[in-house]
Amino acid sequence: MLHRLGTIGQRVARTLIKSVGLDPERATARGVEALDRRFICGGCLEGVDGDQGVDEGQWVLTWTECIPHQVEMYHRRGLHNWDQHSESWILLSPEAEAYVRSRELPHPSSSDKVWSCMHCGVHCHNFVKRNTAVQHVKKVHSVSSPREGTDIFAYPGPNVDRSPRQPVHIPSENLGVVFQCLKCRKDKCKLWAKKEALVRHLSDKYLIGEAAQIEGGRLR
Numbered sequence: 352m353l354h355r356l357g358t359i360g361q362r363v364a365r366t367l368i369k370s371v372g373l374d375p376e377r378a379t380a381r382g383v384e385a386l387d388r389r390f391i392c393g394g395c396l397e398g399v400d401g402d403q404g405v406d407e408g409q410w411v412l413t414w415t416e417c418i419p420h421q422v423e424m425y426h427r428r429g430l431h432n433w434d435q436h437s438e439s440w441i442l443l444s445p446e447a448e449a450y451v452r453s454r455e456l457p458h459p460s461s462s463d464k465v466w467s468c469m470h471c472g473v474h475c476h477n478f479v480k481r482n483t484a485v486q487h488v489k490k491v492h493s494v495s496s497p498r499e500g501t502d503i504f505a506y507p508g509p510n511v512d513r514s515p516r517q518p519v520h521i522p523s524e525n526l527g528v529v530f531q532c533l534k535c536r537k538d539k540c541k542l543w544a545k546k547e548a549l550v551r552h553l554s555d556k557y558l559i560g561e562a563a564q565i566e567g568g569r570l571r
């Protein structure tokens with residue numbers, strides 16, 4: 352997979368693949384994608400961009416979004432003569448990922464014409480909006496509540512108008528605060544999210560609803 356990427360892309364891909372516990376020489380793009388992890392750019396977090404008056408806060412990216420980001424920042428750095436935009440990536444904890452995912456919009460979008468019936472070929476290369484496919488399945492195939500993956504699917508291939516995924520943006524005021532679960536402290540389980548995510552973590556994992564278990568601190 353790596354040979355298809357440029358030099359910067361290869362470096363980023365290696366870092367990300369290692370961070371999710373896979374072997375860069377053997378991992379497949381599909382394998383990494385299947386893990387569906389989320390990352391924050393360490394270079395942006397160091398405040399290099401903030402100093403240049405660029406948008407504050409952080410975008411939470413999937414691994415395929417990290418590579419173009421690093422390439423873009425590399426070129427911008429050249430243009431603006433910035434000292435550096437370091438190449439480091441932060442893998443979100445599962446708890447922080449859950450928080451981020453709960454705020455992500457469905458992708459592909461239901462209004463993109465990429466949807467198709469799985470029972471017949473009527474939408475083949477003539478893809479429709481999600482609801483059109485749903486209504487078709489209900490009417491033509493008599494399925495009362497069509498489900499994704501069984502009755503309808505989003506065409507994943509090229510040559511369709513697919514709007515890009517919209518990453519979640521974490522504002523600086525939430526980003527700077529790290530809440531750490533005192534129970535998991537030896538595992539350095541940090542939550543890049545609001546207090547609510549940690550309260551949820553505590554009640555899910557330890558059946559505790561106590562705010563007293565929470566420790567807050569600045570990240571930088």
Ligand SMILES: [Zn+2]
Nearest residue numbers: 392394395424
């Ligand atoms: Zn960055």
Ligand SMILES: [Zn+2]
Nearest residue numbers: 468470471473
């Ligand atoms: Zn059909």
Ligand SMILES: [Zn+2]
Nearest residue numbers: 532534535540
């Ligand atoms: Zn914990």
